[in-house]
Amino acid sequence: MTGLNPRHLKYLQAIADTGSLLAAAKALNIAQPSLSVSISRMEDVVGEKLMDRGRHGAVLTKAGQILVRHAEGLDNALENALEEVRLSSLGVSGPMVVGGTPLATASIIPEILSKLVPDFMPIRCDVVEAYDEDLIKGLLNNEIDVVISSMRAEVLETNGIGLIASEPLFSAQTSAVVRRGHPFALEKTLSLRDLQGALWVLPPRGSIIRTLIDSGFTVAGIPVPRNLIEAAPFGVLKEIVKQTDGVTILSDQIVRTELAEGSLVTVPLTEHMTPRVFGIHRLKSRDPSPLANRFIEIARLIGADLK
Numbered sequence: 001m002t003g004l005n006p007r008h009l010k011y012l013q014a015i016a017d018t019g020s021l022l023a024a025a026k027a028l029n030i031a032q033p034s035l036s037v038s039i040s041r042m043e044d045v046v047g048e049k050l051m052d053r054g055r056h057g058a059v060l061t062k063a064g065q066i067l068v069r070h071a072e073g074l075d076n077a078l079e080n081a082l083e084e085v086r087l088s089s090l091g092v093s094g095p096m097v098v099g100g101t102p103l104a105t106a107s108i109i110p111e112i113l114s115k116l117v118p119d120f121m122p123i124r125c126d127v128v129e130a131y132d133e134d135l136i137k138g139l140l141n142n143e144i145d146v147v148i149s150s151m152r153a154e155v156l157e158t159n160g161i162g163l164i165a166s167e168p169l170f171s172a173q174t175s176a177v178v179r180r181g182h183p184f185a186l187e188k189t190l191s192l193r194d195l196q197g198a199l200w201v202l203p204p205r206g207s208i209i210r211t212l213i214d215s216g217f218t219v220a221g222i223p224v225p226r227n228l229i230e231a232a233p234f235g236v237l238k239e240i241v242k243q244t245d246g247v248t249i250l251s252d253q254i255v256r257t258e259l260a261e262g263s264l265v266t267v268p269l270t271e272h273m274t275p276r277v278f279g280i281h282r283l284k285s286r287d288p289s290p291l292a293n294r295f296i297e298i299a300r301l302i303g304a305d306l307k
Contacts, residue, residue, distance in 0.1 A: 004042065008038045009067060009068075010071060011024065011038050012042065012064060012067055012068055013071045013072065015035075015058050015060065019058065020057035021036060021039075021053070042067075048063035049063065050063055051064050073141045076141055076143050077142040092124055093120035093123045094289075094291055096123075096145050096289065096291045097144045097146075098126070098127050099144040100127065100148045100149065101132060101135070101148070101149045101150065103172060103234075103278070104148040104149060105127060106233070106235065107251075107256060108148060108170070108253065108278075109127060112298045112302060116291075129233075131208065132150055135147045135281075139164065139282070139283060140163060142286070146288070146292050146296060147282070148278060148299065149279070150208070150277065150279075162284075163283060163285065164282070165284045166279050166280070167280055168278070169300070169303030170278055171277050171278075172252070172275055172276045172278060174209075174212070174213075174249050174269070175252060175266035176247055176267045176268075177255055177264055178247050178264070179241055179265070182245060184198075188267075189267065189270050190269060191220075192217060192222050192269070192271055195247055196225070197227070198245070199228075199244060199245055199246045199247065200225040200228045200229070201228075201229045201231060201237055201246035202225075202248060203231070203232055203237065209249075209251070212274075213273075216269075219271070220271055229246060234250070234254055237250075238254075238258060238264065241264065242263055242264065249269070280299050
């Protein structure tokens with residue numbers, strides 16, 4: 001079977017962008033009949049219909065949308081290759097884009113970089129913070145090289161379609177967190193009911209950890225607190241807790257530095273909150289660069305210490 005022609009992928013991408021064969025042909029500066037023939041050849045290779053034509057234009061099928069996503073990823077991969085060549089000529093390691101959820105960017109990613117950077121100076125690395133779904137999409141589009149996010153099966157199965165290599169790194173346990181010297185700091189355990197009248201400092205609604213916290217209140221039969229400060233990012237949230245009598249619920253990983261220095265204290269909750277498993281993800285089809293490969297190796301070592 002003849003493989004896909006990368007140029008034909010660009011044709012399909014133009015149809016997706018313009019919404020019709022006529023407009024796409026004009027944008028590509030080719031004749032519409034030639035464009036139609038190219039799409040028909042692609043459909044023969046794939047064995048699937050790639051678009052539906054109607055009076056109002058052309059709409060890609062699910063198969064067509066998948067191919068367009070890969071076409072966009074191919075563009076990004078080529079741009080990354082050119083940038084890597086340019087930086088290499090200057091003696092710079094990179095580029096590498098690391099993606100992480102707020103928990104990962106507030107905890108393990110800085111630690112990995114602290115061990116990585118000394119061996120790869122000078123370096124070009126970008127750190128992107130987003131939620132799981134957006135990170136996985138960025139990985140698939142070749143916009144991100146390595147992702148540290150949760151191992152939520154529904155995200156990986158829905159978006160990854162078997163294209164992503166994933167391995168677990170650590171589990172994130174949640175506890176009540178207060179400042180040193182807080183009246184609750186000496187308690188052996190706390191329940192949400194014990195904390196019902198406290199000033200709460202929580203991540204904003206819509207975040208995964210906030211959803212877990214709110215579900216904990218629901219299961220306990222307690223309304224979400226009204227005496228509440230919502231704060232993001234985690235650095236701001238932790239600082240508010242340090243300087244007030246506020247109580248928050250966070251993963252121990254997010255407050256590792258503050259626990260070590262003694263500015264914050266964790267108290268186990270009697271309510272069980274399922275720990276979240278975090279892992280490292282990369283594309284199966286793309287071999288990591290030396291820089292990304294070392295990042296992955298260091299992440300594994302740190303993850304082993306956190307287990």
